[in-house]
Amino acid sequence: MTREPLSPAQLEAALRAIGAERYHNLHPFHRLLHSGRLNRGQVRAWALNRYYYQSNIPVKDAYLTARLPTSELRREWRRRLVDHDGEGDLPGGIKRWLKLTEGVGLDRQYVESTEGILPATRFAVDAYVHFVRDRTLLEAVASSLTELFSPTIIAERVSGMLANYDWITAETLSYFNARITQAPTDSAFALAYCKERALTVEQQDAVLDALRFKCAVLWSQLDGLYLAYVDPGLIPPGAYDPGAEP
Amino acid sequence: MTREPLSPAQLEAALRAIGAERYHNLHPFHRLLHSGRLNRGQVRAWALNRYYYQSNIPVKDAYLTARLPTSELRREWRRRLVDHDGEGDLPGGIKRWLKLTEGVGLDRQYVESTEGILPATRFAVDAYVHFVRDRTLLEAVASSLTELFSPTIIAERVSGMLANYDWITAETLSYFNARITQAPTDSAFALAYCKERALTVEQQDAVLDALRFKCAVLWSQLDGLYLAYVDPGLIPPGAYDPGAEP
Numbered sequence: 001m002t003r004e005p006l007s008p009a010q011l012e013a014a015l016r017a018i019g020a021e022r023y024h025n026l027h028p029f030h031r032l033l034h035s036g037r038l039n040r041g042q043v044r045a046w047a048l049n050r051y052y053y054q055s056n057i058p059v060k061d062a063y064l065t066a067r068l069p070t071s072e073l074r075r076e077w078r079r080r081l082v083d084h085d086g087e088g089d090l091p092g093g094i095k096r097w098l099k100l101t102e103g104v105g106l107d108r109q110y111v112e113s114t115e116g117i118l119p120a121t122r123f124a125v126d127a128y129v130h131f132v133r134d135r136t137l138l139e140a141v142a143s144s145l146t147e148l149f150s151p152t153i154i155a156e157r158v159s160g161m162l163a164n165y166d167w168i169t170a171e172t173l174s175y176f177n178a179r180i181t182q183a184p185t186d187s188a189f190a191l192a193y194c195k196e197r198a199l200t201v202e203q204q205d206a207v208l209d210a211l212r213f214k215c216a217v218l219w220s221q222l223d224g225l226y227l228a229y230v231d232p233g234l235i236p237p238g239a240y241d242p243g244a245e246p
Numbered sequence: 247m248t249r250e251p252l253s254p255a256q257l258e259a260a261l262r263a264i265g266a267e268r269y270h271n272l273h274p275f276h277r278l279l280h281s282g283r284l285n286r287g288q289v290r291a292w293a294l295n296r297y298y299y300q301s302n303i304p305v306k307d308a309y310l311t312a313r314l315p316t317s318e319l320r321r322e323w324r325r326r327l328v329d330h331d332g333e334g335d336l337p338g339g340i341k342r343w344l345k346l347t348e349g350v351g352l353d354r355q356y357v358e359s360t361e362g363i364l365p366a367t368r369f370a371v372d373a374y375v376h377f378v379r380d381r382t383l384l385e386a387v388a389s390s391l392t393e394l395f396s397p398t399i400i401a402e403r404v405s406g407m408l409a410n411y412d413w414i415t416a417e418t419l420s421y422f423n424a425r426i427t428q429a430p431t432d433s434a435f436a437l438a439y440c441k442e443r444a445l446t447v448e449q450q451d452a453v454l455d456a457l458r459f460k461c462a463v464l465w466s467q468l469d470g471l472y473l474a475y476v477d478p479g480l481i482p483p484g485a486y487d488p489g490a491e492p
Contacts, residue, residue, distance in 0.1 A: 022484070118466075119462035119463070120366055123373040123466060124365070124366075126373055126376070127373070130376060216365035216482065216483075219365065219482055219483065232477045232478070236462065236469060237268045237461070237462075237465065238458070238462075
């Protein structure tokens with residue numbers, strides 16, 4: 001039995017269904033974070049590890065830009081490099097994330113060294129960069145589609161964290177303000193790209209798998225944090241240990 | 247203050263010290279496994295995930311072989327390809343691992359598809375393959391040095407599993423018999439290679455870091471198993487679920 005390709009609208013519905021099942025807003029660590037049930041050390045561990053993800057986003061976007069065939073497409077994707085690396089005096093997402101890590105009390109040099117991050121974080125993030133570099137262009141674009149689901153998680157996270165942690169300020173969380181407008185622009189372009197170009201069953205399967213892969217990249221980072229810093233508290237050798245802080 | 251390079255004997259001692267601190271025989275999942283405190287589903291999850299590691303060993307060894315500059319060195323490393331992929335009627339390590347997964351009751355096709363493995367397993371193993379492909383040759387060789395520590399863990403594992411699980415037979419564990427003689431030959435060569443060629447402080451640091459990296463690759467696989475199948479039992483979307491078996 002051969003399958004028929006999905007219509008563009010069906011493909012979008014299938015993509016959204018993956019998000020509804022696998023996006024990391026469903027992870028228990030996210031729930032603990034935004035409901036205020038984490039202590040400072042746990043929030044620090046999250047911010048520290050997530051810095052490695054943030055700082056690799058423009059790297060994967062540069063790889064993706066390099067693979068796009070026209071100026072028009074490269075200019076579209078280049079916007080993401082500006083968003084994350086900044087331009088002129090305007091700080092990008094990485095700098096704003098460092099404001100967050102400083103705001104929660106982490107030493108900047110320690111954060112930038114990435115020496116205290118979990119191996120699980122490093123392996124997941126590196127897998128994402130390599131995926132974008134090595135898979136088909138269509139899969140690389142599709143792997144960005146988790147941004148379809150990020151406005152919800154960002155809103156939950158910011159309001160939840162401000163309401164529940166009196167030691168976290170709106171300024172500390174300013175990273176997320178920009179993302180609330182940037183993410184929908186980015187994901188609209190990537191979604192249109194995939195709906196237009198994923199026409200065969202094989203291409204559509206590859207697009208759906210790319211989104212599943214990316215959901216696993218995000219989920220597995222929260223898995224690592226949960227195991228090390230929530231339950232059972234099994235910190236791997238060499239990783240950040242809130243209990244050992246001066 | 248400039249550091250002096252270590253002598254070859256000091257380098258070996260430093261490598262062994264890393265193993266004493268970071269090798270995965272110290273992981274709680276290993277202790278549970280060999281002391282008989284895991285149920286069938288948990289042992290199956292271990293065997294299933296570890297298959298992905300086993301099946302990528304000859305891939306990383308082929309990358310390494312491709313990077314060696316002389317026939318003599320390539321022939322030395324080629325032995326590992328034979329060990330894992332087999333020769334003539336002699337099954338290699340991958341086939342013997344499939345005997346193990348069948349012995350613990352997993353469907354062979356399901357195992358070979360790797361569709362039920364944890365993302366944490368996939369990301370860690372892929373990181374290892376990429377490390378061997380992309381880093382310096384010296385680092386690639388050094389990353390194999392966890393084999394210095396494997397005879398102990400194998401002996402513990404086999405005797406522990408046979409004593410504690412009456413549903414596991416010696417034949418099921420036959421994978422490990424071959425490794426008890428293969429691993430020391432392999433690690434002796436790699437250790438001599440590193441002691442001979444890592445002469446500067448930078449080279450020695452790189453060798454030590456490569457071994458730390460590889461310890462993290464192994465450790466993080468057990469972290470993933472622990473989180474998903476022991477405590478708190480947080481199985482990621484799409485991964486093998488012992489409770490859902492028919």
